[in-house]
Amino acid sequence: MVAPIDQVAPTTPPVAPSQRRGRGARPRIRARSGPSGVGASENRERARGLDRLWIVLFLAPFLLLYLGFTLWPLIATVYYSFFDWSGMGPIDDYVGGENYGSVLTDDLFWLAVGNTLLFAVATTVIKLPLSLIAAIVLTRTWLRGKRIFRTMFFAPLIIPVAMAGLIFTYLLNPSNGALNSILRDLGIVERSFDIFANRWSAMLAIVLVSVWQIFGQYMIYWMAALQNVPDEIYEAADLDGATEWQKLTRITLPMIRPVAVVILLLALVNAMHVFGLVVTLTGGGPGTSTYVMSYYIYQEAFATVPFDYGYASAAALLFSVLAFILVTGQGFFVRRAQRVRDEYGV
Amino acid sequence: MYAHRRAVTAVVMLLLTALLATACGSGSGGGGGDGKVTLRIWDFSMEQVDFHKKVAEKYNQENPNVTIEWRAITQDEYKKTLPLAFQSRQAPDIFYWSESNMARQSLLLEQGWIAPLNGGEPLPQDVVSRWPAGSFIEGINTAEGKAYSFPFTENLFWGPGYMFMNNQVFQQAGLDPANPPKTWSELEATCAKIVAATEAECIAAPKKGNQFQRLWHALTGGTMSNLFFDYKNGRFSLDDPKMLETFAFVQKLEKSGYLTPGSIDQNFARQQFAANGAAIYMDGTWMPSVWATQGFTSDKYSVAAHPNPDAGPTGALVREPSQNVYWVSSQSAAPDAAWKFMEWMTRPDGFFVQEYYKNGFGTLAFADSKKLVTDPALKKIMEIAETPGFRANIPLPILKCPDIAKSKAYSEAASQRPDAEYEAMLQALADNSPLQPLAAGVVATRQKAFEDKLAAEQASGLKVSKDCYTFPDWDYRTDYGLDKYTG
Structure with a gap:
C-alpha cells in the first residue's frame, strides 16, 4: 500500500527558504576572505555595490522593453479611454466615462465576454486532460517511437493560426469539405451540414481546432512537469509493490499538482486572447454570435474610419479587469501550491 | 583599450543613428x-x-x-x-x-x-x-x-445587381441560360430543377459578414433600393416592409436548400461558380475581369438582370x-x-484606358465605354443597365442643403458598427428567425444617432435637418433629376 505523497513524511528535514537560497550566505563567505574587520566591511559594501550594478545592467534591457511595450501602452490605453479619439490628431475630445458607459451597455460586449470565457474554459477542460494523458504515455519507458509521436503532436503548433483556420474552413466547408463528404459517403448524414451555421456548433469548432493546434504545447509542459518527479520515489514505490495506477494517482499527480496549477491558469489566460481562429473560421459570425473579446476590440477600434481608439481602449481595459482577476487568482493558487512543494523539498 | 571602447561606441552610435533615420524617414x-x-x-x-x-x-x-x-x-x-x-x-x-x-x-x-x-x-x-x-x-x-x-x-453600368449563370450547369439541368429566371418564383423553379438534375448548388451566396451584399444588392434592387437608408422617408430602412419582404425571400431560398450551405466568403463563392459547383452567382460589373484571371472566360457563363418580385419591380439599384x-x-x-x-x-484615348478595356475590367467614367468594350459579358451588362428602372439616380441631400458637406450626422450614424445590417440578416438567416426585431434594433440605434447629431449640428449653426435627407416625391425607380432641387 502506497500512501499518497502528501501523507508521506518528508525524507529530508524542512529547510528554511533563506537557507535554501544561496544569496544570504554569500556576503558572509566574502567577509571572511577580507584582510581585516574594516576591510571586510568595505569589501562587502563594494561587492554589494557591484552586485547592484550588475543587477541593474542585466535588468535594464528588460525594464526598458517593459516600460516601452507594456507599461506605457497600458497607461496610454487608460488615458485614451476617456477621450473620443480616432488615433490621429490631437487628443482633445474628453468624454469622461462615456466610453465605459457605452461599452457596459453594449450587448455585443457582454456576448464577447461570455464567448471568451466559454472558449477559455472549454479549451482548457479539453486540452489539459488530453495533453496530460499523452504526456504520461510519452514518458513511459516501454513506449517506442516517442520522437515520432512528439513531433506529430507538436507539428500543428508551428502552423500559423491563420493557415490553420483556412485549412479547417475548407475541411469543414459544407459544399465540398472533406468532413461532409466523408459523412455523406458513409451515409451518416443525408445532406451537408454547416458547422458554422449556429453559435454553439461554431464555437465548438473554434474550440476543437484550437485544441488540435495547441495540444502539443501543453503536452510538452506536462512532460517537463512529469520529468521533475524524482525517480527515487518511483523506485521506492516499486519496492513497495505499487501498481502503475497507484504510482500515477498517489505519486505522479500529487507531485505535479503545483505545476498543474500554473499550467491550468496559463491555459486559461492564453485562451482568453483567442483571435486568429475567430477571424479565419467564422469572422465573428453567424451574425455576431462568435465574437470574442479580442475580435470585438479589434472591430471597434478599426472597423470604421475614423478609428475609435477611445471606445476600444475602454473595452480593452474592462476586459483586462477580468484577466487581472484570473492572474491574481493564479498568483494565489501558485503560492499555495509552492508551499506544498516547499514542505517536501521538491 | 580606450581606442577599442571608442570604436565600439562609434559603431553603436552609427547603428542608432541609422535606426533613427530609418524610423523618422x-x-x-x-x-x-x-x-x-x-x-x-x-x-x-x-x-x-x-x-x-x-x-x-x-x-x-x-x-x-x-x-x-x-x-x-x-x-x-x-x-x-x-x-x-x-x-x-x-x-x-x-x-x-x-x-x-x-x-x-x-x-x-x-x-x-x-x-x-x-x-x-x-x-x-x-x-x-x-x-x-x-x-x-x-x-x-x-x-x-x-x-x-x-x-x-x-x-450607370458599373455596380452590383447582375445575375451570372453557369452555362454548363444550366444545360445539365435542361435549362437555357438565354432564358433566365425573371421573377422570384421563376428563380425558385429554376433552382428546383438545378438541385434535382445536377450535383451543383443553385446559388453561390457569400454569407461572411458584409459579403452577403453580393446577393442582397441584387434582390433588394427589385423591391426598394440597395441602400440601408431610405431617401424617400429620411430614415434608415432595414426594418422597412419591402426590405423584410426581400429578406423573407432569401430565407425561403436558404430553407429550400437553394443557397450554398455554409458561411462561405465571396472568393469561395466565385470559385465555386467558376468550377461548375453552382449554377447562379449574383454580383457586379467587375466579375468578367475577376473570372478572366481564373481562366473562366465569358463564353462559359451568361449574364442577366436580377430577378424581381412576381408582382413586378418596385425598386431599383442605386446610381449615385x-x-x-x-x-x-x-x-x-x-x-x-x-x-x-x-x-x-x-486620358480618354490613353494607354491606361485602352488597356483597362482590353482587360475587361469595367467601364470608366472618362472613356467611351460603348466604343471600347469588347467583352461579350460586359456588353450584355451594359445592355441590362440601360433598361429603364434598373438603376436610378438617387436624391442628393447635399444639393438640397449645402451644409450637409460639413455634417457628420449621416456618416457617424452609418459607421456605428458599419456591418450591423448584414450581421442582423446573417443572424436571422442562421437562426431561421424573423429579421424584424433585429432590424428594428439596428434602425433605432442608427436613427437616434443620426437625429441626435443633426439636432446638435443644427444647434451649432449648421443648416441641416432630417428634412435635408427626405424626398417624399421620389419613387425609387426613376432618376431624381437636378431640376427637382430648384425651388
Whole structure:
C-alpha cells in the first residue's frame, strides 16, 4: 500500500527558504576572505555595490522593453479611454466615462465576454486532460517511437493560426469539405451540414481546432512537469509493490499538482486572447454570435474610419479587469501550491 | 583599450543613428535630390496587379524620372492598413478609397488625408471635359472650388445587381441560360430543377459578414433600393416592409436548400461558380475581369438582370456619384507628380484606358465605354443597365442643403458598427428567425444617432435637418433629376 505523497513524511528535514537560497550566505563567505574587520566591511559594501550594478545592467534591457511595450501602452490605453479619439490628431475630445458607459451597455460586449470565457474554459477542460494523458504515455519507458509521436503532436503548433483556420474552413466547408463528404459517403448524414451555421456548433469548432493546434504545447509542459518527479520515489514505490495506477494517482499527480496549477491558469489566460481562429473560421459570425473579446476590440477600434481608439481602449481595459482577476487568482493558487512543494523539498 | 571602447561606441552610435533615420524617414513621396520621384499607389484590385505593372512600366518609359509602385492589398485588410499607414505617416502618394459613399470627401478632409488635385488650382478645361457635365460636385469631389477627386468608373453600368449563370450547369439541368429566371418564383423553379438534375448548388451566396451584399444588392434592387437608408422617408430602412419582404425571400431560398450551405466568403463563392459547383452567382460589373484571371472566360457563363418580385419591380439599384475613388495623399512629398500621373491616367484615348478595356475590367467614367468594350459579358451588362428602372439616380441631400458637406450626422450614424445590417440578416438567416426585431434594433440605434447629431449640428449653426435627407416625391425607380432641387 502506497500512501499518497502528501501523507508521506518528508525524507529530508524542512529547510528554511533563506537557507535554501544561496544569496544570504554569500556576503558572509566574502567577509571572511577580507584582510581585516574594516576591510571586510568595505569589501562587502563594494561587492554589494557591484552586485547592484550588475543587477541593474542585466535588468535594464528588460525594464526598458517593459516600460516601452507594456507599461506605457497600458497607461496610454487608460488615458485614451476617456477621450473620443480616432488615433490621429490631437487628443482633445474628453468624454469622461462615456466610453465605459457605452461599452457596459453594449450587448455585443457582454456576448464577447461570455464567448471568451466559454472558449477559455472549454479549451482548457479539453486540452489539459488530453495533453496530460499523452504526456504520461510519452514518458513511459516501454513506449517506442516517442520522437515520432512528439513531433506529430507538436507539428500543428508551428502552423500559423491563420493557415490553420483556412485549412479547417475548407475541411469543414459544407459544399465540398472533406468532413461532409466523408459523412455523406458513409451515409451518416443525408445532406451537408454547416458547422458554422449556429453559435454553439461554431464555437465548438473554434474550440476543437484550437485544441488540435495547441495540444502539443501543453503536452510538452506536462512532460517537463512529469520529468521533475524524482525517480527515487518511483523506485521506492516499486519496492513497495505499487501498481502503475497507484504510482500515477498517489505519486505522479500529487507531485505535479503545483505545476498543474500554473499550467491550468496559463491555459486559461492564453485562451482568453483567442483571435486568429475567430477571424479565419467564422469572422465573428453567424451574425455576431462568435465574437470574442479580442475580435470585438479589434472591430471597434478599426472597423470604421475614423478609428475609435477611445471606445476600444475602454473595452480593452474592462476586459483586462477580468484577466487581472484570473492572474491574481493564479498568483494565489501558485503560492499555495509552492508551499506544498516547499514542505517536501521538491 | 580606450581606442577599442571608442570604436565600439562609434559603431553603436552609427547603428542608432541609422535606426533613427530609418524610423523618422518619410514613407511617402520619393522625391530624391536627383529629381527622381517614386509614386506609391495603393488599392485592393488584386485582379489588376499585372495591368498596373504594365501601366507603371509605360508611364516610366514616358516619364523616366517617375517610378510607380502600385500595390494591391486584399480588400478587408486594406480598410485597416491604409488608416494605419496614415497614422504612422507611411501613406502612399495616391490611394483608393471607396468607403462612406457620398460622405467620403468630407470624411477624408476631416481626417486630413487628402490634398487637392493640380495643387488646388482649377482643373484645365480639357481635363474637365473628359467627364460628362455635372461630374464635379461641391461636397462630393470638390471643396471650396478645389477638386479632390474625379469619377473613376461611370455609375450607370458599373455596380452590383447582375445575375451570372453557369452555362454548363444550366444545360445539365435542361435549362437555357438565354432564358433566365425573371421573377422570384421563376428563380425558385429554376433552382428546383438545378438541385434535382445536377450535383451543383443553385446559388453561390457569400454569407461572411458584409459579403452577403453580393446577393442582397441584387434582390433588394427589385423591391426598394440597395441602400440601408431610405431617401424617400429620411430614415434608415432595414426594418422597412419591402426590405423584410426581400429578406423573407432569401430565407425561403436558404430553407429550400437553394443557397450554398455554409458561411462561405465571396472568393469561395466565385470559385465555386467558376468550377461548375453552382449554377447562379449574383454580383457586379467587375466579375468578367475577376473570372478572366481564373481562366473562366465569358463564353462559359451568361449574364442577366436580377430577378424581381412576381408582382413586378418596385425598386431599383442605386446610381449615385460615388465613384470618386482615387485620391492624392496629403502626406505625399510629390503631389504634383501624383496629379500629373492622374491626368495621364484619365486620358480618354490613353494607354491606361485602352488597356483597362482590353482587360475587361469595367467601364470608366472618362472613356467611351460603348466604343471600347469588347467583352461579350460586359456588353450584355451594359445592355441590362440601360433598361429603364434598373438603376436610378438617387436624391442628393447635399444639393438640397449645402451644409450637409460639413455634417457628420449621416456618416457617424452609418459607421456605428458599419456591418450591423448584414450581421442582423446573417443572424436571422442562421437562426431561421424573423429579421424584424433585429432590424428594428439596428434602425433605432442608427436613427437616434443620426437625429441626435443633426439636432446638435443644427444647434451649432449648421443648416441641416432630417428634412435635408427626405424626398417624399421620389419613387425609387426613376432618376431624381437636378431640376427637382430648384425651388
